[in-house]
Amino acid sequence: MKNSRFATKSLAAATAILLAGSLSGCEAAAEALEVIDSASDPAAGGQASSRDATNALMQLEAIPVKGRAPKTGYSRDEFGPAWADTDRNGCDTRNDILARDLTDEIFKSGTNNCVVTSGTLADKYTGTTISFVRGQDTSTAVQIDHIVPLSDAWQKGAQQLSGEQRKELANDPLNLMATDGPTNGAKGDKDAATWLPPNKVFRCEYVSKQVTVKAKYKLWMTQAEHYAIAGVLKSCQ
Template identity: 70%
Template sequence: MKTTCSPAKVLTAVTAMMLAGSFVGCDAAANALEDIDTARGIGASSTVDPATAGNALVQLESIPVKGRAPKTGYTRDEFGPAWADTDRNGCDARNDILARDLTNETFKPGTNNCVVMTGTLADKYTGTTVTFTRGQDTSSDVQIDHIVPLSDAWQKGAQQLNADQRKELANDPLNLMAADGPTNSAKGDKDAATWLPPNKAFRCEYVARQTAVKTKYSLWIITAEHDAIVRILEGCN
C-alpha cells in the first residue's frame, strides 16, 4: 500500500526545509494578470491551503529578481541524460513519476514494477482524466513536465550550477509532474508570467512548486514572473 501526503502537506514541508537553508545537489500573460476578484475566486477551490501559500510568498521574497540571461549554450544535454535514475532505486525518473502520479497502473513484467505500461491520470493542468498506454503512438498522451522548464532555469541561474546539480534539477520529483501531453507541449518553456495551467484550481500549487524549486536550486525570477506569482498566491484563500 502506498503512503501518500496531500500536495499542501508536501509543499509545507518543502518550504520549511528551504527556509532552513537546505539545498540538494489559454497560454497568454493575460491568464496570469486576471483581475483580483477572479484570482481570489481561484483560491476558493485551490489545492493549496492559505498557510502554504503564505509560506510560498515568504519564500518568493527571498528569490532574487533579475533580468533573463541569454539562452546561449543551452541544450537538454546540459542537464544530463533524460530521465536518469538519480535516486538509485533502479528505475528512471520518468517511470518513477508515472508510478507516482497515475492510478491503476500496470507494469511491464520483469521490470520489478518499474516500467509503467498503462494507467489513469487525473490531470492537474486541465482538470480532466487522461488514459495512459505505453507505446510509440500513445506514450506522448501523458508527458512528464518540468514545472520549472529547463530552458527557463538555464536563463535564470542554472548556468552557474555544476553538472551534478543541473542533473538533479532535471530529475527532481519536486520539479516533475505527469501532465496531459498537448497541454504540456503548449506550455513549452514559458514562465508564470506567460503561462498558467488552464485548470485554475491548480494554479496556487503550481506557482508554489515553482517557487520551491527556484529556491532550492538558487535560481532567480524576472519582474513579470514575480508579479504573476504574487497575484496567484495572494488569491489562495
C-alpha cells in the same frame, strides 16, 4: 516497489524567509497583467491552502529578481541524460513519476514494478482524466513536465550550477509531474508571467511549486514572473 519509492507524496512546506521586497515596476506589471487578471478568479484558490499560499509568498520574497540571461549555450544535454536513475532505485525518472502520479497502474512483467504500461491520470493542468497506454502512438498522451522548465532555469541561474546539480534539477520529483501531453507542449518553456495551467483550481499549487524549486536551486525570477506569481498567491489567501 512504488510505495518504497514514494513513501511520502506530499512535500513539507519549506522554511519561509521574509525579506523586504517590492512588486513595483510598470513594465513588469504590464507584461504580467493578463496572467494576474486570469488568476483573480475566485476558483483559482485551488488545492493550496491559505497557509501554503502565505508561506509561498514569504519564500517568494527571498528569491532574487533579475533580468533573463541569454539562452546561449543551452541544450537538454546540459542537464544530463534524459530521465537518469538519479535515486539509484533501478527505475528511470520517467517511470518513477508515472508510478507516482497515475492510479490503477499496470507494470511490465519482469521489470520489478518499474516500467509502467498503463494507468489513469487525473491531470492537474486540465482537470480531466486521461488513460495512459504505453506505445509508439499513445505514450505522448501523458508527458512528464518540468514545472520549472529547464530552458527557463538555464536563463535564470542554472548556468552557474554544476553539471551534477543540473542533473538533479532535471530529475527532481519536486520539479516533475505527469500531465496532459498537448497542454505540456503548449506550455513549452514559458514562465508564470506568460503561462498558467488552464485548470484554475491548480494555479496556486502550481506557482507554489515553482517558488519552492527556484528557492531550492537558487534560481532567480524576472520582475514580471515575480509579479505574476505574487498575484496568483494573493488570490489564494
